[in-house]
Amino acid sequence: MTIILGLESSCDETAAALVSADGRILAHRLATQEEEHRPYGGVVPELAARAHVEVLTPLIEAALADAKMTLDDVDVIAATAGPGLIGGVMVGLVTGKALAHATGKPLIAVNHLEGHALSPRLADRSLQFPYMLLLVSGGHCQLLHVRGPGDYARLATTIDDAAGEAFDKTAKLLGLGYPGGPRVEQAAARGNAKAVPLPRPLVGTAEPHFSFAGLKSAVMRAAQSGQYGADDIAASFQQAVIDCLVDRTRRQLSAGHPAGALVVAGGVAANQAIRAALENLAADHGVPFVAPPLWLCTDNAAMIAWAGAERYAVGLVDDMSVPARPRWPL
Ligand code: KG4
Ligand code: ZN
Numbered sequence: 001m002t003i004i005l006g007l008e009s010s011c012d013e014t015a016a017a018l019v020s021a022d023g024r025i026l027a028h029r030l031a032t033q034e035e036e037h038r039p040y041g042g043v044v045p046e047l048a049a050r051a052h053v054e055v056l057t058p059l060i061e062a063a064l065a066d067a068k069m070t071l072d073d074v075d076v077i078a079a080t081a082g083p084g085l086i087g088g089v090m091v092g093l094v095t096g097k098a099l100a101h102a103t104g105k106p107l108i109a110v111n112h113l114e115g116h117a118l119s120p121r122l123a124d125r126s127l128q129f130p131y132m133l134l135l136v137s138g139g140h141c142q143l144l145h146v147r148g149p150g151d152y153a154r155l156a157t158t159i160d161d162a163a164g165e166a167f168d169k170t171a172k173l174l175g176l177g178y179p180g181g182p183r184v185e186q187a188a189a190r191g192n193a194k195a196v197p198l199p200r201p202l203v204g205t206a207e208p209h210f211s212f213a214g215l216k217s218a219v220m221r222a223a224q225s226g227q228y229g230a231d232d233i234a235a236s237f238q239q240a241v242i243d244c245l246v247d248r249t250r251r252q253l254s255a256g257h258p259a260g261a262l263v264v265a266g267g268v269a270a271n272q273a274i275r276a277a278l279e280n281l282a283a284d285h286g287v288p289f290v291a292p293p294l295w296l297c298t299d300n301a302a303m304i305a306w307a308g309a310e311r312y313a314v315g316l317v318d319d320m321s322v323p324a325r326p327r328w329p330l
Contacts, residue, residue, distance in 0.1 A: 002312065003069070004076045005060070005099070006305025009052040009092035010084025010112045011138070012036075012043045015301035016059040018067045018074070021309045023125050027066035028302045029059045034179060041178050042168070049087025056095055063301075071103055078308025081109035082325030083139065089324045097320055108308040109322040112299075113330040116265040117146055118310050119303035123292040131290070132259040134249050134278065137266035138164035141210045143249060144330065145257050149310040152330050155252050160213035163241060164268045169216050170237050173223050174230040184234045185271050191235030196222050198240040203247040210248055215240055242277045249278065253285045261288045269297040
């Protein structure tokens, strides 16, 4: 059985994982840099790159030990090559190249977004191509028609902020701290989603895209007005995001793309209210709903190893000249 070592270091999580070609997760290790970045209220690229350098090799060793393996047992090395913060991406990709070079094993340079996009197939091995994917993370908000490894049609994207970015900015505005998404979700659970009137940008329009900048400004005005409590603002904000995501996704589900399932992936897919709303939407359209477990939604290396497995299976291998790509659309 082919064993893939996956490396992830594109943002503020450093991770190493071992996955088999039939989708068994043999080991996954992750170190988050939350504490390093917390005083700054966001990710500081230089601090992130340094922290990746310090922990990546120990994480690889720990993952190998967890699986009771050595590098000899690994068949393929997969590393995130972008998009993300260039310093961090370099750390993982150069480490992957060094390991591939030293062992003579093939290297696969993985697009981080493809890692998210294929992670639902690692979680649910019965999920077949093609499927409709809502990819919602800190840097992206896209609807993708997923046809196979390396074969994606981008149907919609955000014209300004990503959904996760909107959560993070809202958390900052409300003084909820960092990282923002989970904090806003917790506050929202205590609040009234109808308390604050907020816009739903682009909902109901003929164009396919997402927009969250106007929502963010409205949240800022609501917070500054002093009229509303933080929990009510968080709940109203989360509901507005849900309405936008559901409306845009419904539009594509109705557009006739062949899709065996509605799938959600990326860090924002860890949000329970968003998952529940999308599950209802899928049920309305008579398609199964697939969402990876929470730990597989946020950044991790198992999804990178798995994307490596999927690409390796169809012969998509890279050579040592493959560059780090801080911007790399799927
Ligand atoms: O995929 P991810 O871990 O990193 C990127 O590739 O961006 O996504 C991180 C994003 C952050 O913006 C974070 O606030 C958001 O996902 N997020 C959430 C939740 N957990 C993480 N947003 C809403 N609700 C959550 N529970
Ligand atoms: Zn991500």
